[in-house]
Amino acid sequence: METAGHSNMCRCCASEGAFKDIKSTYHWMGEEEIYADMLKDCFDINLNVSEHGEDGGICEVCITQLRNAINFKKQVQHTEEQFKKHLQNKALFRPNIVKVEVGGEEDSDGDNMGSGDDAFSGAEFDVPIKTEEDDPKPKKRSKASATTTRSKKSKSDDGEPSTKPAAATRSRKQIITITTESKERKVKKKHIIEINSKKSKVPIHLKKKKEVDKHKHNIRTILCHSNATPIGKYAGIGYVCSFCTQEYATPAELKTHTISEHKDARSTFMENKLLYNFMVKLDITNLKCDICQSDFDNLEQIINHLQTVHDKFFHLGLKSYVLPFRFDADTLQSFSSCVICNNRYNNFKVLLEHMNSHYRNYICEVCDSGFVNRKTLLCHTYRHKTGVFTCSYCQKVFNTSVKLKQHENAVHICMNKRNKCGYCGEKFTDYVKKNIHEVQVHGAKPLVLKCQACEKTFDNQRSLTFHTKTYHLLEKSTK
Numbered sequence: 022m023e024t025a026g027h028s029n030m031c032r033c034c035a036s037e038g039a040f041k042d043i044k045s046t047y048h049w050m051g052e053e054e055i056y057a058d059m060l061k062d063c064f065d066i067n068l069n070v071s072e073h074g075e076d077g078g079i080c081e082v083c084i085t086q087l088r089n090a091i092n093f094k095k096q097v098q099h100t101e102e103q104f105k106k107h108l109q110n111k112a113l114f115r116p117n118i119v120k121v122e123v124g125g126e127e128d129s130d131g132d133n134m135g136s137g138d139d140a141f142s143g144a145e146f147d148v149p150i151k152t153e154e155d156d157p158k159p160k161k162r163s164k165a166s167a168t169t170t171r172s173k174k175s176k177s178d179d180g181e182p183s184t185k186p187a188a189a190t191r192s193r194k195q196i197i198t199i200t201t202e203s204k205e206r207k208v209k210k211k212h213i214i215e216i217n218s219k220k221s222k223v224p225i226h227l228k229k230k231k232e233v234d235k236h237k238h239n240i241r242t243i244l245c246h247s248n249a250t251p252i253g254k255y256a257g258i259g260y261v262c263s264f265c266t267q268e269y270a271t272p273a274e275l276k277t278h279t280i281s282e283h284k285d286a287r288s289t290f291m292e293n294k295l296l297y298n299f300m301v302k303l304d305i306t307n308l309k310c311d312i313c314q315s316d317f318d319n320l321e322q323i324i325n326h327l328q329t330v331h332d333k334f335f336h337l338g339l340k341s342y343v344l345p346f347r348f349d350a351d352t353l354q355s356f357s358s359c360v361i362c363n364n365r366y367n368n369f370k371v372l373l374e375h376m377n378s379h380y381r382n383y384i385c386e387v388c389d390s391g392f393v394n395r396k397t398l399l400c401h402t403y404r405h406k407t408g409v410f411t412c413s414y415c416q417k418v419f420n421t422s423v424k425l426k427q428h429e430n431a432v433h434i435c436m437n438k439r440n441k442c443g444y445c446g447e448k449f450t451d452y453v454k455k456n457i458h459e460v461q462v463h464g465a466k467p468l469v470l471k472c473q474a475c476e477k478t479f480d481n482q483r484s485l486t487f488h489t490k491t492y493h494l495l496e497k498s499t500k
Contacts, residue, residue: 032068032076033083036408040078043068049088056087063090081386082406085399233296235336239324240301240343242333244287247323248309250279251290252302252346255369258443258465263290268443270466272304272348298396301343302373305360319360320345340382342393344373367470367482453481 031040041047043057056079060066070076079087243249252275253261259270264283269275291299308317312331317323320343327333346369348357357372358365361379366372381391383398387405392398403423410425411418414433419425440455441448444463449455459465470485471478474493479485 029077031078031080031083033079033087036080036406038080038405038407040080041084043076043079054084054088056084059087059091063087063094080406082399082402085402231296232339233294233299235339236296236299236342237291237294239335239339240303241288241290242327242335243303243320243324243343244290246311246327246331246333248276248280248307248311249320249323250276250304252304254302255373256443258459260369272306272346276304276306296394298394299342300393300397303343303345304348305345306348341380342382344376344380344393346372365473367485453483456481 029040030037032043041056043060044055047054047056057068060068068076240251244251251263252272253263255261257268259268260272260275261268262275262279262283264279264286267278269278291301303320305320308319308323309315310317310323310326310331312327315326317326324335328335345360346357347360357369359372359375359379364375366375377390377392377397380393383392383395384390385392385398385401385405387402390401392401404421406422407420408422409418410420410422412425412429412433414429417428419428440450440452442455442458442463444459444465447458449458456465456468460467468480469478470480470482472485472488472493474489477488479488
């Protein structure tokens with residue numbers, strides 16, 4: 022991939038920085054891109070060229086939007102061709118439909134039902150068969166009653182339909198009305214069955230399964246046949262359930278809740294999710310197969326086990342959007358180490374951000390950082406979009422929109438109270454004060470952080486970090 026070539030203004034959003042040249046040729050996903058030509062083809066826009074050679078450039082965010090617009094245009098054009106073919110096929114073929122209407126219900130004593138396929142045999146069942154032709158202007162037909170059905174029975178005593186010549190070139194629709202009537206209760210019940218009486222000669226095009234549906238199938242197979250449990254998010258008092266709004270202080274409590282309360286919901290997990298923001302945070306602590314109760318250390322082992330031993334199907338050769346987590350079962354706070362590199366973290370949000378470095382499904386073209394899904398990448402790209410961003414409260418200026426948003430939230434909106442109690446919603450200027458409040462007022466478990474180099478413990482991350490740097494990393498203060 023060629024690097025940025027112009028340090029000027031983006032010709033699409035007016036932001037300033039180092040951007041790519043709009044008339045140069047770049048390569049992306051195996052295809053050549055000339056952004057000026059793409060703007061011309063998609064929007065019929067011709068960008069003016071400077072006489073001094075300063076044509077400006079185009080930023081990464083606008084390039085992404087331009088690619089999406091080009092792809093959308095191609096999608097619409099392709100769909101239009103498919104629609105034309107659909108109209109042509111529909112004009113050539115009109116399927117014959119047989120409608121079967123069954124009226125009536127069983128006798129209360131069940132003596133007249135018979136057995137097997139003879140349930141509707143007998144003199145009290147009338148089976149008149151109507152044959153209709155599809156005219157451009159069909160006449161309205163009144164509903165057939167039990168009396169009219171019986172009056173028509175005299176025309177065909179043997180119960181067979183009368184055969185009348187019909188045009189072979191016209192599609193026909195057969196309506197078979199079966200009316201049953203109980204001797205004790207004259208209540209009718211109708212059943213309508215539509216049957217195609219003629220097979221289509223038009224070739225059937227099977228729709229290709231989307232990639233996101235393959236990921237959904239894989240994760241649902243894991244959830245339905247193991248004790249692995251998904252984590253919705255980390256907020257409030259701790260870990261939020263993926264199927265309801267319940268929150269729990271530890272992953273172990275969330276696992277117990279999910280297995281006992283949402284066993285049936287696992288088969289529809291991530292139902293409305295798109296690949297754009299698809300990501301599963303999965304607790305694999307004490308991972309076990311629900312079928313044979315075998316123990317496993319990681320996802321790869323249990324997937325291979327379900328395939329080979331229990332004949333479960335998985336879509337292979339896909340990027341992984343499932344982030345596994347293993348928590349310490351012997352601690353109250355259930356701290357976690359990265360299952361890949363074994364780095365230990367006392368904060369789940371920090372560990373979650375760290376996992377992006379191992380699941381580099383999408384790469385930032387500016388700083389080469391990796392991210393699990395496309396949504397996380399696009400949120401990250403705003404950090405590289407520089408310009409002049411003025412605070413609407415105090416007129417302070419920032420060079421990125423991310424810094425502006427952080428400033429407004431911290432100083433003006435939250436009034437420097439960004440630490441919110443997970444139980445009552447009260448806000449504090451310091452997270453240590455928030456933790457003390459949750460322990461003293463709401464009875465939460467006190468935070469106990471243990472130093473990995475010695476036996477000392479602390480009640481907040483700030484004190485542990487200061488202790489580690491001062492006594493174990495020998496970073497003495499210069500004050």
